[in-house]
Amino acid sequence: MLAQLRNRLESGSAEEYLSILFEKAERSRLNGFTTLAKESALESAREFDRKPWGGLMAGVPIAIKECISTSGIETNCSSRILQGYVPPFDAHVIERLKAEGAIVMGKTNMDEFAMGSSTETSCFGPTHNPWDLDCVPGGSSGGSAAVVAGGEAPAALGSDTGGSVRCPASFCGIVGLKPTYGLVSRFGLIAYANSLEQIGPLTQSVEDTALLMEIIAGHDWRDSTSAEMDRWSYLADLDKGVSGLKIGIPKEYFGEGVNKDVERAVWEAISTLEGLGASWQEVSLPHTRYALAAYYVIAMSEASSNLARFDGLRYGLRVGEDKDWHTTFSEIRAQGFGPEVKRRILLGTYALSAGYYGRYYLKALKVRTLIKEDFLHAFKDVDIVAGPTMPIPAFRIGERINDPLSLYLADVFTVPINLAGVPAISVPCGFAGRLPIGLQLIGRHFDEATVLRAAHAFETATSFHDARPEVV
Amino acid sequence: METEEVIIGLEIHVQLNRLQSKMFCGCSTAYHDSEPNTHTCPVCLGLPGSLPVLNRKAVEYGIKVGLALNCRIEEETLFYRKNYYYPDLPKGFQISQYDFPLATKGHIMILGDDGLERNIRINRAHMEEDPGRLVHAGTIDKAKYTMVDYNRCGMPLLEVVTEPDLHSPKEARAFLDKLKSILEYLEVFDGSLEGSMRVDANISLRGGDRTEVKNISGFKGVEKALSYEITRQRNIRRRNMTVVQETRHFDEIRNITVSIRSKVGAHDYRYFPECDLAPIRIAAWVPAIKDALPELPDAKRERFVRQYLMKDDHAKSLTSDIKVANFYEAVAACAEPRLAAVWIADVLKGELNYRNLGIDAFKVDDMAQIINLLSSAAITEDGAVEIIRAILDKKGGSPQEIVKARGLGRAEEDVVQKAVLEAVAENASAVADYRAGSERALNFIVGAVMKKTRGKADPGEVHRLVKAEVERI
Incomplete structure (x- = not known):
């Protein structure tokens, strides 16, 4: 669809298309965008219309999550503490997108510093689910998912630390991929938990995700965890089907705590894949039940350190009169961070403290290794692993925000993937009432091609992704 | 306590x-x-x-x-x-x-x-x-x-x-x-x-x-x-x-x-x-990295003692700073190494410290010339010190020029001999004291010779000549 849009824009008007999107976004009740880069985007569009340039995304607008640095456009992680911060450089993915002709149309809402799975912890207020405005869009990349599902942007980038791309993709009925750790450069991504997170696309089709991966994947020397690999064409293999593909169904991903509609939709999806020539077998990921605890210990520990730089001294929020540095830092951080961010900084600081480090952080690292081994073991027998992305469909805004533990529990099937570093995609596979359900397909390290191929085969055989919410 | x-x-x-x-x-x-x-x-x-x-x-x-x-x-x-x-x-x-x-x-x-x-x-x-x-x-x-x-x-x-x-x-x-x-x-x-x-x-x-x-x-x-x-x-x-x-x-x-x-x-x-x-x-x-490691201070110090036959104290002094060590070796390549060791360790380093200067304030060539002048007995030790000071205080050009300008060249042999004859003749009472058994009386005559040669004669050599002359007459 991005490819078709690109062709249409080449002969048509990028400015006109972009203006329609901006109008829609300005009228929107989703609260998906935090900043619309109207001036710079329209200027680029006019330039493109005068003299079209080439590239995989030539003239195509894209929405970017608030935590991905965009030169000249405010990047604030939906946090008060970073309000007014305009990065002097582009993230690697933004450079790549621009090099392929894309136009950055604006920044999208997120849970503050990506800490959440509902986009309710944003300092800009919650984003609404386009399928039901009373429901959350998922998170933390809820803004990106909502604007794509709501037709306000043709595609978006999000980031996924423990499910932050896949969860909102699932809740909003679109496609979202978390790439293998190391495949996409994190240069310019404002860190929440740096050993876990990757930037990933949120799109209306698997093909669009493959196209964006073609652009953003690849080595970048500025990120030392970026893998040095040959460039891969994700589009070339997309149509090869699933005949002979072996799918693993982890028994731990079904049963207690999983919504019946979700379970039914996912099993139907597996049957669909079987009908297309794939086979399935049960596999076991026995350490799944320790994943949430390990994930939150690691993520919060890293966050407590990653967020230490926000002291207001060089950029971002400044409050009242300056006092001695200690008091000033404290006041700025007290006013700049929201309650969920404070909670995670405190818990992470605690977990790393002398005397607790071994009991929490080191133990979590050991669990992480076991979870990774679970996947490596499963992938000896199967090519991909399939299950629900989220155990539940989107919940109502405000329903869980005061019960952090129940919010954390919703990440049960997404966090093991980040701990293991493997790639996973969420594709629409049905509805619970009005609300979309996502199928999660998990692949071997750096085997995005197989994940995308299976997702594309499923998408081609079904019509869930064609459904559009009726929102204004 | x-x-x-x-x-x-x-x-x-x-x-x-x-x-x-x-x-x-x-x-x-x-x-x-x-x-x-x-x-x-x-x-x-x-x-x-x-x-x-x-x-x-x-x-x-x-x-x-x-x-x-x-x-x-x-x-x-x-x-x-x-x-x-x-x-x-x-x-x-x-x-x-x-x-x-x-x-x-x-x-x-x-x-x-x-x-x-x-x-x-x-x-x-x-x-x-x-x-x-x-x-x-x-x-x-x-x-x-x-x-x-x-x-x-x-x-x-x-x-x-x-x-x-x-x-x-x-x-x-x-x-x-x-x-x-x-x-x-x-x-x-x-x-x-x-x-x-x-x-x-x-x-x-x-x-x-x-x-x-x-x-x-x-x-x-x-x-x-x-x-x-x-x-x-x-x-x-x-x-x-x-x-x-x-x-x-x-x-x-x-x-x-x-x-x-x-x-x-x-x-x-x-x-x-x-x-x-x-x-x-x-x-x-x-x-x-190990293979490419340079010779370190302790090893260099041992080698200096072995190769240049200098005293360990001098070797230590010359090797504590790599620049000094390099300076020394450059001088030793074209001048008498043992003499160079003494003069760089005992004299030059002191003069540099006094002026708060580093070794790069002195040219290898200048030092080599000074050592060569010393070892060919063309200048005296006092003269050498004066040259070093003049160079550091920027009061003169090369050592040769300073020698010429300040007349620091060691006195010619016949000039010294003439001064010895004169001094012995002029100091009969000192000669008498010497003959009476006072070794120290000779020093008085040596002093007179040094005065006549304006310090350009070698004191040891003068002492030998004076003694020979006094015993001859």
């Missing part, structure tokens, strides 16, 4: 300032003469979304130092985050090392207070990034605000930690001199730059708690801070009180140490691995 044994351990922060770029970014390390905050980029300013990229050359330099300090080099090394808040630390953590530091368990030799060479054990050497620098308008007490200069931020540092093997401020100084000498031999460090070596000293009296004096700059500062601390701790003991374990600051102006925080407020740095940098397997780097 009983004097309890003093126990000192040092932590030395060495800037690897011969590197071109900082530890984790491409910013230049040559910030010393620059405007504040002009040697910065998103990485060393810790801007959101920036990531560190390891300067592999810095690790190479670190391994070099580790090997020179006789350390064991880890097969794989990794970086940790040391978490604390301070305005000069833009990320809120410092990238440092913790478990698996670059180098462990080494030792270097120093001359102890007892006059014997002794091994001082090195606990570890690890790498880290330098923080920025706080600048106060005027003094800390009076400044209304503090400014931060991030130019230094991200400078590659090597922290060398000794075991508590030092027993006096003087030994601490000897250790630092030796360390500096080795670092300069390795060409990883320029000690002339401000803040290039900063020392934390742990000090206690046997049986007592230790205090840590932080961030002392300058070797003289270390000696003074330690001396003050020893006196302070002894006085506490004499009053039957106990030394509190705490961190202290050395006030360079008042020459005292002051408490900055007690153990109760000790930092928990919450070290944990820096996941933005992968562990680096360095085992494979070591052989090549």
Whole structure:
């Protein structure tokens, strides 16, 4: 669809298309965008219309999550503490997108510093689910998912630390991929938990995700965890089907705590894949039940350190009169961070403290290794692993925000993937009432091609992704 | 008063300032003469979304130092985050090392207070990034605000930690001199730059708690801070009180140490691995670095004694500074080596120190000429000293020109002979005294000859000639 849009824009008007999107976004009740880069985007569009340039995304607008640095456009992680911060450089993915002709149309809402799975912890207020405005869009990349599902942007980038791309993709009925750790450069991504997170696309089709991966994947020397690999064409293999593909169904991903509609939709999806020539077998990921605890210990520990730089001294929020540095830092951080961010900084600081480090952080690292081994073991027998992305469909805004533990529990099937570093995609596979359900397909390290191929085969055989919410 | 044994351990922060770029970014390390905050980029300013990229050359330099300090080099090394808040630390953590530091368990030799060479054990050497620098308008007490200069931020540092093997401020100084000498031999460090070596000293009296004096700059500062601390701790003991374990600051102006925080407020740095940098397997780097290690001070000193047949004292003096050693060898290549050793170690170094100059203030050619003039007996020792001084004070050109201009050439033999004959004839009473058995009477005649030759004759030679003449007549 991005490819078709690109062709249409080449002969048509990028400015006109972009203006329609901006109008829609300005009228929107989703609260998906935090900043619309109207001036710079329209200027680029006019330039493109005068003299079209080439590239995989030539003239195509894209929405970017608030935590991905965009030169000249405010990047604030939906946090008060970073309000007014305009990065002097582009993230690697933004450079790549621009090099392929894309136009950055604006920044999208997120849970503050990506800490959440509902986009309710944003300092800009919650984003609404386009399928039901009373429901959350998922998170933390809820803004990106909502604007794509709501037709306000043709595609978006999000980031996924423990499910932050896949969860909102699932809740909003679109496609979202978390790439293998190391495949996409994190240069310019404002860190929440740096050993876990990757930037990933949120799109209306698997093909669009493959196209964006073609652009953003690849080595970048500025990120030392970026893998040095040959460039891969994700589009070339997309149509090869699933005949002979072996799918693993982890028994731990079904049963207690999983919504019946979700379970039914996912099993139907597996049957669909079987009908297309794939086979399935049960596999076991026995350490799944320790994943949430390990994930939150690691993520919060890293966050407590990653967020230490926000002291207001060089950029971002400044409050009242300056006092001695200690008091000033404290006041700025007290006013700049929201309650969920404070909670995670405190818990992470605690977990790393002398005397607790071994009991929490080191133990979590050991669990992480076991979870990774679970996947490596499963992938000896199967090519991909399939299950629900989220155990539940989107919940109502405000329903869980005061019960952090129940919010954390919703990440049960997404966090093991980040701990293991493997790639996973969420594709629409049905509805619970009005609300979309996502199928999660998990692949071997750096085997995005197989994940995308299976997702594309499923998408081609079904019509869930064609459904559009009726929102204004 | 009983004097309890003093126990000192040092932590030395060495800037690897011969590197071109900082530890984790491409910013230049040559910030010393620059405007504040002009040697910065998103990485060393810790801007959101920036990531560190390891300067592999810095690790190479670190391994070099580790090997020179006789350390064991880890097969794989990794970086940790040391978490604390301070305005000069833009990320809120410092990238440092913790478990698996670059180098462990080494030792270097120093001359102890007892006059014997002794091994001082090195606990570890690890790498880290330098923080920025706080600048106060005027003094800390009076400044209304503090400014931060991030130019230094991200400078590659090597922290060398000794075991508590030092027993006096003087030994601490000897250790630092030796360390500096080795670092300069390795060409990883320029000690002339401000803040290039900063020392934390742990000090206690046997049986007592230790205090840590932080961030002392300058070797003289270390000696003074330690001396003050020893006196302070002894006085506490004499009053039957106990030394509190705490961190202290050395006030360079008042020459005292002051408490900055007690153990109760000790930092928990919450070290944990820096996941933005992968562990680096360095085992494979070591052989090549080892092969390329230069000759180090101790080895050079031994070779100088062996090869140039000089005294060990001279060899030590000539090898403590690599520049002096190189200067000496260049001179020795074209002048008599033993004479050169004496003159450079005993005379030239003294004249340079007196003027606060380095060896580069003197040309190898000039020194070689002076040694050659001396060894061909064309000038006297006094003349040689005068030439050296004239060159250093920029009062003359080459040694030859100075000899000519000042008439420092040694007197011709017949001139000396003539002066001897005259002096003996003119001092009959001295001759009589000599014959009466007073050896010293000869010196009077020698003095007269020297006066006649305006000091250009060789005193020893004159003495021989005078004696011969007196005994002949």
